[in-house]
Amino acid sequence: MTRSTDGGAVFGRWVTVVALTGLLGLVGCTSDGGAAGAEASEVTTGTSTVASPSATPSSAAPPSSPSSAPSASGTPTPVPVTGPDQRLVTMVVTGGFAGVNKEVALRGDGTVHTSDKGERAVHRTSAAEFTELRTLLGDPALDEVSDLTRNMEAADLFQYTLRFDGRTVMTDRSVEEPALDRLIDALSAWLPGR
Numbered sequence: 001m002t003r004s005t006d007g008g009a010v011f012g013r014w015v016t017v018v019a020l021t022g023l024l025g026l027v028g029c030t031s032d033g034g035a036a037g038a039e040a041s042e043v044t045t046g047t048s049t050v051a052s053p054s055a056t057p058s059s060a061a062p063p064s065s066p067s068s069a070p071s072a073s074g075t076p077t078p079v080p081v082t083g084p085d086q087r088l089v090t091m092v093v094t095g096g097f098a099g100v101n102k103e104v105a106l107r108g109d110g111t112v113h114t115s116d117k118g119e120r121a122v123h124r125t126s127a128a129e130f131t132e133l134r135t136l137l138g139d140p141a142l143d144e145v146s147d148l149t150r151n152m153e154a155a156d157l158f159q160y161t162l163r164f165d166g167r168t169v170m171t172d173r174s175v176e177e178p179a180l181d182r183l184i185d186a187l188s189a190w191l192p193g194r
Contacts, residue, residue, distance in 0.1 A: 076141075078134035079165070084109035089137055089164040091187045095172075097156045104190050106133055116192040123190060136186055137164055141179035149175045160184055 079088060086108035093102045103115040110130040112123045125133065147167065151157060151174035162169045162183070171180065 074140045076135045076139040078131055079138045081108040081134070087163075088134065089162060089183070089187065091163075091184065092161045093158050093188070093191065094161075095157060095159045100158070102191050102193075104187050106187070112190045114190055114192055119192065121192065133186055136179075136183045139179045139182075142183070145169055145177050145180045146171075146175070149173075149177065162187075 081088070084107065088106045088108060090103065090105040093100060101117070103113075105113045106125075107113065110125045110127075112125060114121045114123065142165075147169055149171040150159075151172055154172065154174065157172040157174065160169075160171050160173065162171075162180075169180065171177065171184075173181065173184070
């Protein structure tokens with residue numbers, strides 16, 4: 001236990017360990033012998049918070065180990081385009097030591113719109129780049145990605161907020177999510193000042 005500058009006790013990791021130990025104890029105490037944590041929408045492990053994409057009884061299986069391969073639920077296929085103005089994905093990158101605020105958006109016409117410090121630009125993807133980005137968005141493994149992943153003890157990590165397929169995913173990349181990491185890397189290549 002450490003003391004804060006105002007004399008109050010700061011419990012930090014000790015509280016996290018106790019809370020996690022209590023949560024793990026409850027998981028084993030179900031009357032049906034199943035996973036009691038299936039209804040939980042957020043779990044703190046160590047110093048990271050991970051929220052499940054949708055906590056339903058059918059998604060109660062434990063998370064699989066990270067890998068670079070697509071999930072067993074299928075091979076990635078490019079997401080369909082319904083029109084030129086359709087926003088397929090938007091990613092906002094904020095934070096870091098320098099306090100960045102950058103945005104990249106992929107539209108249905110194959111253009112990539114970027115913004116950095118008020119400077120806006122529009123780029124045209126090649127057919128291969130457009131197909132690659134749409135295929136990354138169509139990876140079934142993205143369905144398993146947590147809606148929120150954040151390291152609670154790190155103050156200067158970049159925060160990535162992605163909006164795609166009707167959902168919002170926020171991460172600081174402190175937890176390995178291969179499908180999401182591939183998408184973030186591909187979109188980051190379009191950001192100015194890389």
